[in-house]
Amino acid sequence: MADSNMKFLVVDDFSTMRRIVRNLLKELGFTNVHEAEDGVEALKKLRSENNFEFVVSDWNMPNMTGIELLRTIRADDALKHLPVLMVTAEAKRENIIEAAQAGASGYVVKPFTAATLDEKMKKVFQTMGK
Amino acid sequence: MNSTAQSKKRTSIPDARVEKIAFATAKLHRILKELGHTRNLEKTASTMPDARERLSFIDTSMHEASEKTISAVEASLPLTNASRSTCSELSMRLADSRFTEHQELIMETISKLGEISMAEESVHHNLMQIIEAQEFRDVAGQMVNKIVSAAVEIENILLDILKEYAPDTKDSLISSDGLTSGPAQNSKDSVNGQDEVDDLLASLGL
Numbered sequence: 001m002a003d004s005n006m007k008f009l010v011v012d013d014f015s016t017m018r019r020i021v022r023n024l025l026k027e028l029g030f031t032n033v034h035e036a037e038d039g040v041e042a043l044k045k046l047r048s049e050n051n052f053e054f055v056v057s058d059w060n061m062p063n064m065t066g067i068e069l070l071r072t073i074r075a076d077d078a079l080k081h082l083p084v085l086m087v088t089a090e091a092k093r094e095n096i097i098e099a100a101q102a103g104a105s106g107y108v109v110k111p112f113t114a115a116t117l118d119e120k121m122k123k124v125f126q127t128m129g130k
Numbered sequence: 131m132n133s134t135a136q137s138k139k140r141t142s143i144p145d146a147r148v149e150k151i152a153f154a155t156a157k158l159h160r161i162l163k164e165l166g167h168t169r170n171l172e173k174t175a176s177t178m179p180d181a182r183e184r185l186s187f188i189d190t191s192m193h194e195a196s197e198k199t200i201s202a203v204e205a206s207l208p209l210t211n212a213s214r215s216t217c218s219e220l221s222m223r224l225a226d227s228r229f230t231e232h233q234e235l236i237m238e239t240i241s242k243l244g245e246i247s248m249a250e251e252s253v254h255h256n257l258m259q260i261i262e263a264q265e266f267r268d269v270a271g272q273m274v275n276k277i278v279s280a281a282v283e284i285e286n287i288l289l290d291i292l293k294e295y296a297p298d299t300k301d302s303l304i305s306s307d308g309l310t311s312g313p314a315q316n317s318k319d320s321v322n323g324q325d326e327v328d329d330l331l332a333s334l335g336l
Contacts, residue, residue, distance in 0.1 A: 016196050016267045023261045089269050111265040114258055
């Protein structure tokens with residue numbers, strides 16, 4: 001099972017949503033959770049702190065969207081190994097396909113429960129071999 | 131590529147639907163001119179800032195309500211977790227105890243502690259459901275924002291029509307800043323919070 005001290009970055013422009021995800025992660029045993037309100041801030045944190053282990057990102061955000069963030073992460077040698085779980089209200093097939101092609105590690109559609117988040121994260125950990 | 135092909139098609143062979151819309155628009159313009167309906171249109175346009183303001187109010191209220199809810203849940207979760215561990219710790223100690231008297235009371239206490247612990251687990255589960263339910267804020271907030279921008283767009287369209295057909299602002303029902311200002315502040319004739327209600331009641335001798 002994954003390390004409970006694993007460092008998370010939760011990216012969402014809605015502060016309420018960040019609080020919800022933070023609480024759900026806590027419920028799953030992860031307490032080392034940090035926040036960013038858009039892709040630009042997320043990238044800044046990922047690059048400056050350089051020890052994040054998991055990214056949970058919304059899609060629709062100002063400045064830099066979640067899909068742009070994902071593509072930038074995958075194109076960056078220092079970050080491309082990071083698991084990125086998309087958590088979004090975009091439930092269209094084309095969105096899901098686009099995210100998968102861009103290298104998303106998982107895709108959770110809002111509204112979701114702690115159980116769904118747990119299931120998707122376990123899947124990500126399995127493929128990571130942790 | 132597809133869109134350029136389509137626009138070419140539109141200019142060369144007019145779409146029947148586009149023709150219909152053009153016809154309806156021309157008809158609307160003529161009717162407005164002939165019947166002097168600009169005044170009604172002004173009324174409609176003047177309700178738009180109000181609608182926008184109300185939607186913004188809904189958005190703010192939703193935000194505040196879910197933030198308060200999450201804070202209350204965050205404060206409660208550790209309490210139920212602590213109660214659960216206290217229950218299990220106490221029942222283990224009681225089970226290991228060597229009291230010779232009151233055996234029945236001890237057994238009953240252990241069983242009740244188990245029940246309390248199970249109830250706390252349900253409370254914990256329910257609290258998590260309350261947190262999950264707050265996700266409505268995200269999706270509903272996005273919808274409200276979309277409606278607000280639609281209202282702004284409709285307002286602008288109506289304004290354009292008005293400018294064309296009722297250029298005399300002296301004749302206008304709407305003040306010039308009424309339409310262009312953002313979500314308005316609280317109007318002067320509404321109160322702000324219970325304190326102001328109480329003050330007002332007190333000034334009325336109640």
